[in-house]
Amino acid sequence: MTALEFNYTLKEMSGSLKPFALKLTRDMEDANDLIQETMLKAFKNREKFAPGTNIKAWLYTIMKNTFITNYQRMVRRNTFIDTTDNLHYINSSGSSVQNDAYSSFTMEDIEQALNNVDDVYKSPFMMYFRGFKYHEIADKLQIPIGTVKNRIHIARKELKAKLTPYAHSF
Incomplete structure (x- = not known):
C-alpha cells in the first residue's frame, strides 16, 4: 500500500x-x-x-x-501526596484497610491440612519449617539425612495437594 x-x-x-x-x-x-x-x-x-x-x-x-x-x-x-511526617498516599489503594477474615480462614485450612499429614512426614517437615537444618533433624530423629529430605518432600507434596485453592494466592 x-x-x-x-x-x-x-x-x-x-x-x-x-x-x-x-x-x-x-x-x-x-x-x-x-x-x-x-x-x-x-x-x-x-x-x-x-x-x-x-x-x-x-x-x-x-x-x-x-x-x-x-x-x-x-x-x-491525580494522586496526591501528603508531605507530613506520615507520608500517606491519599488516592492510593495501599491506604485501604485489610480484613483479617481471609487470612484467618487460610490459617485454619493450613492447620487442618497439617493435621492430616502423617506424623512420620509432619515431624521432620515442622522441624525444617522452624529452622532446623537437615543434619540436625536427622540427628534428633535418628534417621538418615536422605530419609529426612524424602519425608519433607512428601509432606510438602501432600500439603500442596490439600491446599490447591490457595495455589495462586501466595
Whole structure:
C-alpha cells in the first residue's frame, strides 16, 4: 500500500472511529482528541501496518491503547501526596484497610491440612519449617539425612495437594 493510499484509508476510517472514541471517553471533545491522537500515531507508525490485514482493527487497537495510557497518566497525576511526617498516599489503594477474615480462614485450612499429614512426614517437615537444618533433624530423629529430605518432600507434596485453592494466592 502506497503512502497516498494509506493516508486516504486513514481519512476514510476516521469517521468510523468516532462511536468507539465516544464510548471510551464519554465526552465529544475528548473523543475528538483521542481520534486525532490515534490518527497521528497510525500515520507515524504506518510502516508497522501489515498490508492485507484489517486496518480498522489496527486503528481500534491503537485507540484503545492510547486511551488506556492517557487514563493511567491521569490517575497518576491525580494522586496526591501528603508531605507530613506520615507520608500517606491519599488516592492510593495501599491506604485501604485489610480484613483479617481471609487470612484467618487460610490459617485454619493450613492447620487442618497439617493435621492430616502423617506424623512420620509432619515431624521432620515442622522441624525444617522452624529452622532446623537437615543434619540436625536427622540427628534428633535418628534417621538418615536422605530419609529426612524424602519425608519433607512428601509432606510438602501432600500439603500442596490439600491446599490447591490457595495455589495462586501466595
